[in-house]
Amino acid sequence: MSIIEVNQLTKYYGKSRGIVDVSFNIEQGEIFGFIGPNGAGKSTTIRLLLSLIHPSSGSARVFGKDVTTQGPEIRSDIGYLPSEIFYYEGMKVNDLLKYSASFYKKDCSERSRELSEIMELDLNRRISDLSLGNKKKVGIVQGLQHSPSLLFLDEPTSGLDPLMQRKFFDLVRAENTRGVTVFFSSHILGEVQRLCTRVAIIREGKIVEVSDIRSLQKNNYKKISLTGSQLNVDEFGLPGATNIRAENGTLNFFFRGDINTVLEKISALKITDLTIEEPTLEEIFMHYYE
Amino acid sequence: MSANIFNFEFRSRLRSVLIWSLALTGIIFFCFSIFQTFAAQAALMNELLAKFPPALLEAFGMNKIDMSTVLGFYAFVFTFIQLCLAIQAGNYGFGLVSIEENEMTADFLLSKPVSRTQLLTSKLLAALSSLAVTELVVWVVSFAVITIFRDSYEYQSGTLVLLLVSMLFLQLFFMSVGLVISLLVKRVRSITPYSLGLSFGAYVLAAFSGVFGEVKLEYITPFKHLDPAAIVQNAAYNTPLLILNIAITVVALASSYWIYLRRDIPVVS
Secondary structure, three states: OEEEEEEEEEEEEOOEEEEEEEEEEEEOOOEEEEEOOOOOOHHHHHHHHOOOOOOOEEEEEEOOEEOOOOHHHHHOOEEEEOOOOOOOOOOEHHHHHHHHHOOOOOOOHHHHHHHHHHOOOOOOOEHHHOOHHHHHHHHHHHHHOOOOOEEEEEOOOOOOOHHHHHHHHHHHHHHHHOOOEEEEEEOOHHHHHHHOOEEEEEEOOEEEEEEEHHHHHHHOOEEEEEEOOOOOOOOOOOOOEEEEEEEOOEEEEEEOOOHHHHHHHHHOOOOOEEEEEOOOHHHHHHHOOO | OOHHHHHHHHHHOHHHHHHHHHHHHHHHHHHHHOHHHHHHOHHHHHHHHHOOOHHHHHHOOOOOOOOOOHHHHHHHHHHHHHHHHHHHHHHHHHHHHHHHHHOOOHHHHHOOOOOHHHHHHHHHHHHHHHHHHHHHHHHHHHHHHHHHHOOOOOOOHHHHHHHHHHHHHHHHHHHHHHHHHHHHOOOOOOHHHHHHHHHHHHHHHHHOOOOOOOOOHHHHOHHHHOOHHHHHHHOOOOHHHHHHHHHHHHHHHHHHHHHHHOOOOOOOO
16 A cells, blocks of 8 residues: 555645646655755645645545545654744743644653754753754654654755754664655755655656656766866767857766766866766756756 | 643733733723722713713713713723723734744644644634633622722622623624634734724724714624623613624634635745
């Protein structure tokens, strides 16, 4: 049984587009990446699944239950980390976590303490005094402390420093090995590739591709730039290279295919500098789907 | 109804309840403390009042009441109590879900395993309890103040009870109407202008009742439904108006539930 089944889900806010005809399934134990630029409909999808908003048409089921009619039952086993975190400002961290825990029919104090320790969260501070990163930590503990079997993470790493990001990823992986299914929304391709097994790409409210992370990587473009004195655009006839541009002795292009072929080609050239990097998501969207 | 939401909501209003209670206590105490002086010179006062334009007297409900009696004077004070209670109830009604949505904590609450009906019911009951505490203070202070300052003047405690019970209808009205308006408008950014507008609007509508001629606009305002001067004068509620008041409240509450259950919670912007 799929943990999440989304079937032609559509949401319009008045006339403006939220998501259109979105369909995908998430299986038990997956870390499912949901990737797209800002405004593509990632949060809309998550909010629909949590029944914070209601679909214009289509349907979605979580744990086999309909999101519009069985919301409370579904949400009893869900952890949600919103992209932007706002909590009752006057409260202390500890009180907020206790309030959050009081909604679930289990004792969360042990797990809460554990998580706070891992994330180095100071429980006695007021929420209003917390930095963005620290608020995010509160969100993480809040979303995980009741040991839910499905996690919704909406751009979870924004505001976290790299060290905390790594701890957080380890945490998510550990949860996953316990059998927890993870819905991971992000606009950073790199972190999705590090963590996820399968990924859906959403653009302008529509799913453009759902694929295995490996096949996506195989198909993935690299952004390569070479600097050298004798580089010639016309001579650089390499299958798989697109969008070749030369400026001030630097040759920029996107490459898709076996990376060895391009390395062989480059090794024959006389260059002074070379970078090979991940294209930004915008660049992928511009070139991947041409 | 979920107890944790109720407790949380009730506690978050404790400070507000305290402030309103203190303010009301002050108003009742200071206004009523001049009653004896007032009653002793009632003849003089009535003479003075006779010189006022009738429209003004009507606006303040002073044409119907005899301020030299305990309840006549109390009814006059009660007009201000009503106004305060209306603002308080309006604040709670307008803020019931809109504060949560403005401060983006609605996401937190609604991603918990509670239904929206449970949520709204818990919130309403918590706000109602806060209002009830304030009313209880008014009850105690009113009886105390009248006992202290009435001197040898007599009054009917039954009529006083009618006045005090009417607070509940008044506050329920403003809370429910405030709630439904907050759900109907696109977004309530700040609740105070709304609740002040609603309360003073309703007050002015009652004060200038009759000004609109054939259009009986005043029938929609609780200050008319529960006009203290009329209650004291008749020693009874005006039953049709009271029923109208309750009907509007019920419709506002029912529509609030209907809208809230279908509502899209706005996103962070």
